[in-house]
Amino acid sequence: MRLWGFFLNLNSKMIICSWNINSVRTRVELLKVLIKNLKPDIILLQEIKCQNTEFPDVFKSLDYSTVTNGEKGKYGVAILLKNTIKFKEIKFDKQIFNKQARICGIKIKTNLYPDLNLINVYSPNGNPIEDKEKFQFKIDWLKELANVAQNFIENRKHFVIAGDFNVLDHENDVQDFSNWENDALGNLSSRKLFRKLLSTGLTNAVRLFYEPGEKYSYWDYQKASWERNYGLLIDHFLLSPGVTQNINKISFEKDFRGKEQPSDHIPFWIKLAIN
Numbered sequence: 001m002r003l004w005g006f007f008l009n010l011n012s013k014m015i016i017c018s019w020n021i022n023s024v025r026t027r028v029e030l031l032k033v034l035i036k037n038l039k040p041d042i043i044l045l046q047e048i049k050c051q052n053t054e055f056p057d058v059f060k061s062l063d064y065s066t067v068t069n070g071e072k073g074k075y076g077v078a079i080l081l082k083n084t085i086k087f088k089e090i091k092f093d094k095q096i097f098n099k100q101a102r103i104c105g106i107k108i109k110t111n112l113y114p115d116l117n118l119i120n121v122y123s124p125n126g127n128p129i130e131d132k133e134k135f136q137f138k139i140d141w142l143k144e145l146a147n148v149a150q151n152f153i154e155n156r157k158h159f160v161i162a163g164d165f166n167v168l169d170h171e172n173d174v175q176d177f178s179n180w181e182n183d184a185l186g187n188l189s190s191r192k193l194f195r196k197l198l199s200t201g202l203t204n205a206v207r208l209f210y211e212p213g214e215k216y217s218y219w220d221y222q223k224a225s226w227e228r229n230y231g232l233l234i235d236h237f238l239l240s241p242g243v244t245q246n247i248n249k250i251s252f253e254k255d256f257r258g259k260e261q262p263s264d265h266i267p268f269w270i271k272l273a274i275n
Contacts, residue, residue, distance in 0.1 A: 012275040013248065014110070015039070016118065018235060020046040020164040020218075020265035024078065027263060028056050030256065034267055035062055038253070041082050046122035046164045046265075048076035071101035077120045077163070079106055090117060096144050099137075100124070103145075110274035112246065117152065117159035121145065123166045126184030135184055138166070142193040149200040153240065161202070161238040164265065167194040169204060172213035173233035185234060203244040205237035205270055215252050218265045226257055237270050246273040 017040040021027050024045060034040070043064075048055065052070045055078060059066060063083045070076040081087065090105030097103050105119040123145070126138030145161070152159050168186045171177040180186030198204060206215060216231025225231065239247060249271040256266045 012273060014041045014272045014274045015269055016042045016044070016160065016162070016237075016272060017267055017269035018044040018046075018120070018162045018237065019267035020122065020235060020263060022047050022049070022263040022265065024048040025050055025054065025056060026261065028058060030259060030262070032058070032062070033259075034253070034256070035059075035064070035080075038267075038269065040269060041085065042118065043080040044118070044120035044162050045078045045080065046076075046120065047074075048078050049074055050076060067104055067106055069101045069104040075101045075122060077102060077104045077122050079104060079118070079120055081106070081108075090119065092148070094144050096137075096141055102141070112274050113158045113242070115158060116243070116274075117157055119148070119159060119161045121161060121163040121165065123164060125166045126187075126190065129182060129184045129187060135187075138184060139189055139193060142167075142190070142197065146193065146197045146200060149197055149202060149238075153201045157240065158242045159240045160243055160270075161197075162236065164235050165194060166234055167191060168232060168234060169194055169236070170212035170233075172211075173216075175213075175230060185232070197238065201241055202238040203241075205239055205244075205247055205250050206233070208244075208247065209250050217252065217268060219257055221264055235265060235268060237268075243272065247271070248273060 050070050051072050052068045055068050059080055064080040065083055067079040067089055085108055087106040087108045092103055102122045107115055107117050124138035124141050126135045129135050166185055167190050174180055216233050217235035219226040219231045247270055252268040253266050
């Protein structure tokens with residue numbers, strides 16, 4: 001881990017990217033393309049599907065450090081960040097966060113932010129909803145995430161929570177919401193908890209630039225979803241008030257869904273003023 005210090009990049013903007021990569025080892029080459037084309041300062045990865053020791057080390061040669069919270073064969077999250085960024089890792093000690101590898105975080109410093117906390121999440125899917133234990137785990141997990149956000153807000157922290165939330169925030173975030181009301185992604189309980197998360201004082205970055213239904217982040221591998229553009233928006237950047245006022249852009253790299261051996265999610269990113 002790098003020692004705590006100031007962000008060394010002299011640029012006034014930072015690009016933070018999020019991507020449910022659906023197996024990092026399968027999609028190393030696609031990730032390298034993303035890095036080459038976008039040159040993001042920080043990448044939040046979900047569903048890496050490997051243990052910490054199995055995470056590809058090729059990114060070291062591309063001048064990226066890594067923070068990983070992996071699990072064998074499923075789940076898992078990771079953060080890639082340029083070597084010029086010094087950080088502290090955030091520890092999450094609540095028991096529910098330790099049951100599955102679904103969260104990790106870092107704290108960095110910039111000229112504008114004495115402490116900028118970046119939290120990378122892969123929320124439980126919760127399906128099938130008839131499996132009460134599985135769905136309840138999702139509900140409890142989201143409740144605890146809302147508690148984390150509330151604590152950060154109360155302590156006036158600057159922070160971003162981003163990743164795959166597995167929640168349809170708005171009915172127009174899918175073409176036919178009625179088909180998803182009894183799914184864990186569109187269930188009222190899930191959506192209420194997502195709204196509770198927002199009610200702590202967070203802003204969903206996509207809503208600053210696009211109306212519901214204009215952007216999707218996920219297309220299932222089944223039923224020709226990509227070919228029919230039958231997508232869902234279930235990946236989000238949630239910003240604390242001090243961060244919201246400094247966001248310049250959000251963008252979705254839709255072409256990645258059409259590449260060979262794609263993830264079912266696409267990378268998307270925000271550009272943030274940091275000086």
